[in-house]
Amino acid sequence: MNILERIVKDKKQEVAAKKNSLSLPFLVSSPLFDRTVVSMSEHIITGSGVISEFKRRSPSKQVINHSDSVIAVTSAYEKAGASAISVLTDTKYFGGAIDDLIQARNQVNIPLLRKEFIIEPYQIYEAKAYGADAILLIAAILTAAQVLQFSELAHQLGLEVLLEVHNKEELDGSPLEFVDLVGVNNRNLKTFEVSLETSKELAPLISKEKVKISESGISSIEAIHSLKEYDYKGFLIGENFMKMKNPGAAATEFINAL
Template identity: 50%
Template structure:
């Protein structure tokens, strides 16, 4: 069993238990469920460099990144710095996140929020809506194309945008017609955890017209982001390079200054 298979098995058990405690109908009664959502795609399109700044305490590839800064402080710092959106990791077992993190982020910012999660069930989409998300992540490596398309349709029915993440051309070709609002190219190999920006370079021209291109993982140097912008990427999902510093918001300020220098 590889890491993604193990994560999927753990996540399905978690979702099954959650359904017993909180039926989906109860989630729809949450105050945030009827809140008008904001477009992550639109927010990124309006910026020269659309940074999706991520709150990330730890990860399977890097263990602890930063658990010493309160989430509202991080999110407020990102907002003030000029982020186009905020990504909030809600997986607890592998990333140390929670749905409460998403809810606190919603209270701390008016920016569009992406729920970063291993989504395998429509129940998790309703959770995302109920806790204040504007968009969800669907990972092509964890879903067969038909299931991914069904989840994307469920998200759109709840006024949530969909960021579909791919890691290679085969995955992209399998899901290119799913109607994603954004396609994210993850530069990290999920089997080896190695990072290679050539993944974003090679897939830039293959992403369907109409979907906003997002490069994910391994980003940090302004010259890399400028290069990818020239290749058509308008979104850049970044977390670790900010979170490993004492002040993530200040780190984003410095990056944006460098990009415009």
Template identity: 50%
Template structure:
């Protein structure tokens, strides 16, 4: 069983538990459910292109940074030019929670990506209820039909979709309704990073698709290489979060890429 298999197994139990405690109607009655969302497609084009992530830990790295608050980090990300903030809501494997998004939502005016393992319609209503603007669909744990159905549901709720792929086979998951395609530089099954593999996949995407390089971007050279190879956006978390002050690290990084 891979790490991804374990995560999905745990996620199914988590969703079942959530459904028993909070009804769909309660989610629809929440404070943020009728809120107008902010477009990631627009901010990726108009700002730095960086989707800066708040992440406490990961299965591959363990604890990355559990000393800083989501609000402090997300506010700094916005102030220094991030196109969006990605916030992990998976508790067991990434140390996240819904509260991490709720604590930030009223204080920033850029999109929030709910980053989680979305496998059930219920989770999309959750995402809308906590103030997310974008959701992540991971091809590795969904069928092409599920991607289509979940994309349509997301749009019905006013949410945009970032579809994550890693293999040529997963190109079959792409459909014309997906808003952005993320290419994960890290293989979710063994967590190895290969930037050239991602570039090769990006070259196979339709020209009109906004592409996002995800994970494994560890320095300005990696960023510049991927930008030169045609990526529109860049999802980065560990590079900033492993520092004592992620916001300052983000500021330093954006200053250097614009020099």
């Protein structure tokens, strides 16, 4: 069983427990549910393109940053000029929480991406109720039918959709009708090795109607400039900022250099 399979197995149990404690009508009654979302795709196209991430740890790197608060970091990311902020809400593997999303929402006005292993519609309603503007769908853990169902539901709720793929097979097998942004994860799930060549190889295969996002392994200005040549508009940067003593200052220096 690989890491994604373990995460999905645990996520099914987690979602089942949540559904028993917080009903769907309760989520729909949230004050944030009727909030007009901010377009992540538009902010990326017109802004720096940097999607700064709030992430405490990961299965591959373990502890990244357990000292800085989501309030301090996300506020600093917005001031730094990030186009959007990705908030990890998985607890067991990434040290996040759904409450991180609502705390970030209370601090910033730029788009928030709920970065989560979404396997059920309930989690999409949850994302809207806690203040997300966009959701992440991971092709590697979903069927084509689920990608279509979940992305259509997200649009019905006013959310944008970032579909993450790792290879040509996942891209070819995913319906993109309701997908706004296509993210290419440069990390090999089997070896955890990272290569920007993955983004470059898949770039010509992604519809020009979709906003292209490159994820993982982006730690230099040069990397972004090289990816822009392949029509990438967005760049998800997580560990590179969070591993620094001051993530906000690191983001500011990086974005100013762009």
